[in-house]
Amino acid sequence: MSKLGLDPATAARARRLAARAAEPIIEMARTHTTMSVERALLRLAGLSGADPGGMPWVNHLAEAVRAQVGIEHGVALPVWDALLTGPHGGLRELAEAAAAGRVVFRLPEGADAAAARRAAGRAAEAGLARIDARRAERDRLLREVGDPPHPWIYLIVATGDIHEDIPQAQAAAREGADVVAVIRSTGQSLLDYVPEGATREGYAGTYATQENFRLMRAALDEVSAELGRYVRLTNYASGLCMPEIATLAGLERLDMMLNDCMYGIVFRDINPRRTFIDQRFSRQIHARAGIVINTGEDNYLTTADAVEAAHTVIVSQLLNERFAHEAGLADAQLGLGHAFEIDPALPDSFRLELAHAQLVRELFPHAPLKYMPPTRHMGGNVFAGYLLDAFFNLAGMMTGQSIILIGMMTEGIHTPWLADRDLALENVRYVRAAAGRLAEDFAPRPDGFIAQRARRVLAESVELLERICDDGLLHAIADGTFGVTCRPPDGGRGLDGVAERADGYYNPAIELLDGRPSAHHDAEVPA
Template sequence: MSTLALDPGLVARARELAARAAQPVIDLAHRHTTVSVERAVLRLAGLTGTDPVTGEGAAGGGGVGGNVIDRVPWANRVVDAVREQVGLESGVALPVWHALASGGTLQSLAEQVGAGTARFEIPTGTDTERAREAAREAAARGIACIDANRRRREELITTHGDPPRRPWIYLIVATGDIHEDIPQAQAAARAGADVIAVIRSTGQSLLDYVPEGATRTGYAGTYATQENFRLMRAALDEVSAELGRYVRLTNYASGLCMPEIAVLAGLERLDMMLNDAMYGILFRDINPRRTFVDQRFSRMVHARAGIIINTGEDNYLTTADAVDEAHTVTVSQLLNETLAKEAGLQDWQLGLGHAFEIDPDVPESFRLELAHALLARSLFPDAPLKWMPPTKHMTGDVFRGYLLDGFFNLAGSLTGQGILLVGMMTEAVVTPWLSDRDLALRNVRYVLNAAGNLAEDFAPPPGGFIDRRANTVLTEAVGLLEKIADHPEGLIQAIADGTFGITKRPADGGKGLEGVVATAPDAYNPALDLLERKVSRA
């Protein structure tokens, strides 16, 4: 596969600066917890279900398809009760497992919380160690389940095989009804999709709880719930056996419940998760401090589960110019890599994002796209990379759009992208019909089959247009990283200044800041304890 002859000193400098820029938010994550991190501990220990009494903090209205999305999960109730009675500075584990020392289960304790009879306190003396040990054993059972799912994935890949070529074809399915998503996902796999992504219902990232059950009504997407994960994974296992290749499942570990959704994904054997360090901050106005604490925990879970993350750099180019701001994509990729590796993720798990979003009327636009894509491949040779199709410049002319998607597919083949999201000629114009999807898949199959392993023949000459453009973008990225790294607040301030996607998000603004808690010296999180031991050995 062709890569560019980038200046190794400049590449090393870029990574050194990314590490410096990211360090303040890494330190922040080490010193804080959040309500969602603490709820994730309870979910890992097996707490499920909801309070049968509808709460003010949940979504209003009736249940969806007979489910209880308007009810508050027990995990929320317990964490809120602990916070109210003793605070979360020491974490939820010590007071919860101290309360369980006299008998009972997490479920019965949650019901006591619902009845208003549960009492929590921070244990002292020998009671502290007993609570720590009980909490560690409970979390270890959840992690053992995640480990078993990782082994099961590896067994199924050995049995059925991986797709015979890269890039993997990634296709979105999301009707709002999980029972309608399933046959559509299976049909997409039969038509050639290697990865099925179930988009979440609009606004779920802003819910500070995870709905429960198999949902049948969502808006422009389907609710991410543990039961929906289980149903779709089972359906894709069925079609994997039929097709003789393992079909991967993707969802979204982002928003206010990033840590909990990461845990649920590990427990139900999802294979990929959208998990970006800054997407929720920039595009959902979630508080930066909340996001950085949550993303570290969620990525540690993904690392343990063998899940590939997909980052969201492509979104910057929907709000900023894809040529002028190309270097911000590279900066974000380097920061995402730094934060991911600190959390224990390996190169093969880094589906770093970028996109084909240059205005096609710009002279040499295809050569520019090739330069940007080849820069990403050269900087991250062992990462799969997730290549996103054109959306911003889809005009409604479906013939032009179909041709543009063909160029996108060709660029993906030429530059060795790992994950290729299928572009639709009606993208951003209407909700695509199934026939649009079929035509789009034909486009992908034709280009990939016709191009074959053309990447091995594609070698832009040193000093040529593509080489010069890639080096220009890298040089601009290093310049921006120098500014970020030299600021005492590092990345936090860069986001406040509108560096990425021209969106300004101050450190103390956005949603969810009230859920961030500075930890005390005696804080204990059994899941972090177990996951960090794994990272330290890696």
């Protein structure tokens, strides 16, 4: 039963419109590839490491293939053909030779193509088997160690030095954090390669690397055993290397990844086409790995007015849901984001926040919603900030949010100190203990302010989705519909790494993730 008196037919219409709006984007993602999608296959097949200058071997190998035969057929056939017909002992040796200009790639045909398909298929299957094993490992630990109840307390660490992050993350877990997010170094989303190894220098964050993932996961496993509850690890799958970072996250058993359909476009000026194509593959990996995605609708409200733009959050969530379902993600993996960002000076601001939060809760009843704290209206008055965070925590409890990110009273002044984090944890612990199961008792009047506001936002969402269906999602993004930022379809970074798939395109990872049988089980192609 809807507490807000939402019309089920209106909600169903909103979902149908979101599916219509998403369909051209899904078709584009199914018929194109990118450099990062192809590099992700190589990482899945086990290629790692970097040259002395820090450039990963996957980049060298993919670039060599693109320079000689293009990527519109995928890198799988040229790469595994070169392995089968040349003197190279493995992907690493082949990549080193390709970087030195000692490999001639071709598009094999006939029996040679069939052999390359079989070899590439076996390599992709082995990589996905490793991801499957890590997912099974998580399931076992959740049974043995224990899974904390909702709402999960989500806390950020990021010093730039992974070896400093680890003790901070363990301390945060001991103080009550259920999810630890390691913020990525500023600007990493704009790098068209994934740094290698453990890193000790970052800018307002720590680099996302496979080794950093491994180190932090091991540290949180240690503290999970100590505390008797599984502590989840989050990082960021966005930017120009989204598919690769998703793959590394699956291989290293991360539990959540920030992965939004439009965040990189709007806030990092990454090309829209590149983003949507990369995102489909990354979400397929997340689905296979059992990773919960966190979407970024809260960011819209840092640039747009949280009242006037409330319906754009709902529209983005519905689009994120559709893209996620198409890629294989279950509702239990949809950490849809929203935020407590209404100006506190506005009359009835808390009632408006409750309306928006309850609307999201009812539209997505089975999703582990991620609720973000106030940031835009946090200023120099730390006492007012602490109070505002308490109101945010209360709203989260009243509306049954699943994941509550810790608000910091000093974030409007400086990067919060550890003592500020402790106070923030004390705040949320008090509200969570005092409010208990308050969501069961929160029932707005059917025709009261909160219910009417929620129904109005839903109606505005339907109107916007109708316009998007008529004009196209890429046009809506170009017009600044989301986050008041205009991003044209052919602008931004990364478009040069996009290619339309040619007839005969082959990527065994995509075939396996799409549920098609691996190529090496097929009959040989005749010569």
